[in-house]
Amino acid sequence: MPQPIFSRRVMLLAAGTAIGASAVGWDLFAPDLSATAAGTYLRPCGSVPISSSWQGHKNRNPPSGEPGTDYAVITGTQIQAAANGVIVDRKDSTTTATGRYLALRTDDGNYIRYLHLQSSTVPLGARVTRGQVIAYSGASGFGSETGYGPHVHVSLWIGGTPLQLGFTNSVDFENYVEGGPYQPPPEDPVPLHKSTKYTWNVVIPHNSWMRIPVAPGSIWLAESSAAVKETGDLTIYLSATGVTKGFQVRVLAQSLNSSGAVVSTSAQPVLEIPATSATTAGSATFGEYSLPYFLSGPLRLYAQIRALNAGIKVHQVLVKKNYWQS
Structure with a gap:
């Protein structure tokens, strides 16, 4: 419908x-x-x-x-x-x-x-x-x-x-x-709600996109199929240290065929998180990326991060979403 x-x-x-x-x-x-x-x-x-x-x-x-x-x-x-x-x-x-x-x-x-x-x-x-x-x-x-x-x-x-x-x-x-x-x-x-927290503790490659895990062994933020559609809004919260310039976050959408093979990948808007002003040594920078979405057909979403300076370490990834399935 x-x-x-x-x-x-x-x-x-x-x-x-x-x-x-x-x-x-x-x-x-x-x-x-x-x-x-x-x-x-x-x-x-x-x-x-x-x-x-x-x-x-x-x-x-x-x-x-x-x-x-x-x-x-x-x-x-x-x-x-x-x-x-x-x-x-x-x-x-x-x-x-x-x-x-x-x-x-x-x-x-x-x-x-x-x-x-x-x-x-x-x-x-x-x-x-x-x-x-x-x-x-x-x-x-x-x-x-x-x-x-x-x-x-x-x-x-x-x-x-x-x-x-x-x-x-x-x-x-x-x-x-x-x-x-x-x-x-x-x-x-009334929407469904899902929240995941993942302790990552990984140094992010400088100027290279890296997938963000949301749980052990999982990177998927949302998925739909030929039979199930999903509408929702999700937010990714990140905490990182070593940020002197900043880092970027984006979500990608993968379209799949009936066999589950990836047909195409489309990047959603990139968000840049600058270093926290007036930071002291070891202080954290917090990033927040939000995306409303609608998925219909074999589709799935995942996120990537890219460091704008060397030595950035992401400590925790928190994902929250409210969604409806039909």
């Missing part, structure tokens, strides 16, 4: 600041101003949580410059075309609030933009079919790969381009998807 909006478990990934309209492209076709939405559009990543609705974008102060629907997915998630159509605009840089994006002119005359991409798989001018993978999700924007929390922003205009109708005059994409919009749940389910 699709994850509903407005539940705590789906309000995990912040939508970030308002979407800008400073990066605009061009349209290969004149608009059909009599177009109407088909009502059978595909959501970009299937039945995944919504972190910020179209109305939520409108309600911001100031309102979003390009209201749309934010779908909460980890970086590297496949994005499908909502309908048959042609790619009429593509931006491959992380600059401006939009980051990388694709624009699709659907055959029914409407216009859809997918923002904050990690990468695109189709060229400008390509004809695509409904359900075809056209991009991978990211968090790009403001000149960075991590300008936002990971998500896909989808904007829809009926019968024209944003240049003709205005960037703020998008409509609610969820009103035109197959099966209709998500409905709020009757009540918010």
Whole structure:
């Protein structure tokens, strides 16, 4: 079943600041101003949580410059075309609030933009079919790969381009998807909780990524399968000594095939932990890395650490997470 909006478990990934309209492209076709939405559009990543609705974008102060629907997915998630159509605009840089994006002119005359991409798989001018993978999700924007929390922003205009109708005059994409919009749940389910503490006492290699154990013989933070989905938020707490410059932490997502073999690995945003100011010899630096997530299909998460100066020793790893399975 699709994850509903407005539940705590789906309000995990912040939508970030308002979407800008400073990066605009061009349209290969004149608009059909009599177009109407088909009502059978595909959501970009299937039945995944919504972190910020179209109305939520409108309600911001100031309102979003390009209201749309934010779908909460980890970086590297496949994005499908909502309908048959042609790619009429593509931006491959992380600059401006939009980051990388694709624009699709659907055959029914409407216009859809997918923002904050990690990468695109189709060229400008390509004809695509409904359900075809056209991009991978990211968090790009403001000149960075991590300008936002990971998500896909989808904007829809009926019968024209944003240049003709205005960037703020998008409509609610969820009103035109197959099966209709998500409905709020009757009540918010109580999450499961898991906490692990691991005494590591290992010196971290300088400038080299190293996997972080969470328990003896285990590195996995979260896992899902073809039958079980998992939505949650996890936090990794680290205590280290010998930190004069700092260290970095990141979480990676592995996609598996039906045999359990790794198909792909996508890194989530990197967090840098600086040395504690005014430290004395032997004093500890504490790091905290938080990640909301949604896993569907054979996927699993693990963390890595990289030392920015030699001699850093991590003493303890504490992981806490609240999660729901469906």
